Amino acid sequence: MVDASGGIPYRVRVSRRARRLQIQITVHGEVEVVLPQGMPACVVPEFVARHRDWIARTRARQMAACPRQACEPALPHEIRFPAIGARWQVQYRWGCGSGVEERPATTGSGELVVFAGTEADARRRLQDWLGRQGRRHLTPWLQAVAGELGMHYHRVSVRAQRSRWGSYSARGTVSLNRALLFLEPDLVRHLFVHELCHSVHLNHSPQFWALVRRFSPDYRRLEQALDRAVPTIPHWALP
Ligand SMILES: [Zn+2]
Structure with missing residues (x-):
């Protein structure tokens, strides 16, 4: 430009x-x-x-x-994570190195400086950073909700996904979409409840939904809200 x-x-x-x-x-x-x-x-x-x-x-x-x-610029100037109440102003430094720096590095909100050679490079750096943020915040949160529900899983994997928020495998792996950070906290918690209930029922049977309802009484509305939120993932964050 x-x-x-x-x-x-x-x-x-x-x-x-x-x-x-x-x-x-x-x-x-x-x-x-x-x-x-x-x-x-x-x-x-x-x-x-x-x-x-x-x-x-x-x-x-x-x-x-x-x-x-x-309507959306290819690269964001502000990033909000409603899930954890964080908000970042983003600046770009072109042609001097490659990476993302958080300033200050301690608060989990503030200014993000992206060093990159090209727009595509900047987007990759931001996506890597988003993945790290997802692992840092979603992993302990899932663990806390599992403790609260008295449920267990084998491992968690935070990934980039275009069209699903999470899944649960027969081996006990919970996969979480790093873009959950863009959702409101009650939606994230409900998604955790949904996936953790699969550790008891590995299907969507009436028994499964009865269990979900115990921990997430408003589950019908929350399921719909999760579906509706898929197209709201910012364009830059999509894999
Ligand atoms: Zn399910």
Whole structure:
């Protein structure tokens, strides 16, 4: 991304096939200028500035239609984990190292500095960090709920999953989606109850639901809320 005259950030893609200068808006609302090969790049800033109104209109239309990716920036500037009441402001440092630094490192909220070479690299670093956060917070929480219910599991695995919040295997492994951090605490607890009840009934029989109800009386509403929350996982956090 570079800064155009007119203040609209854009990037340039040189194309062998294009015959004229074009502007395209990506699904993330970014402006991409298609420059025919051989045409001098110095014509671009003025071209972008001249199409300022068209760019604004097209972006507004995308936002209104709102496939979620269009409304969401590719990389977040703020990350909230309602599950644990944490909130991070995110800054990016381009081209100097690779990694994620928490400032201050002790409070579990604050400022996150992402060091990366490219947007794709930054997203990978953030995803790795999300996985570490998931293991750090969800693992002891599951253990606490298991203790409260008097139930046992063999091991826990915190993973990146697109469409399920958790699962329980016949070997006693509870798999948890690291994106549970984006949910409200009562939903996370209910998911834990659901998976732990599978340590008694390895199915969704009436006996299983009766057991779930004992620990999570409002389970019907919570199950529906979990289903509805799947599409709310931020785009950057999806594997
Ligand atoms: Zn289940």
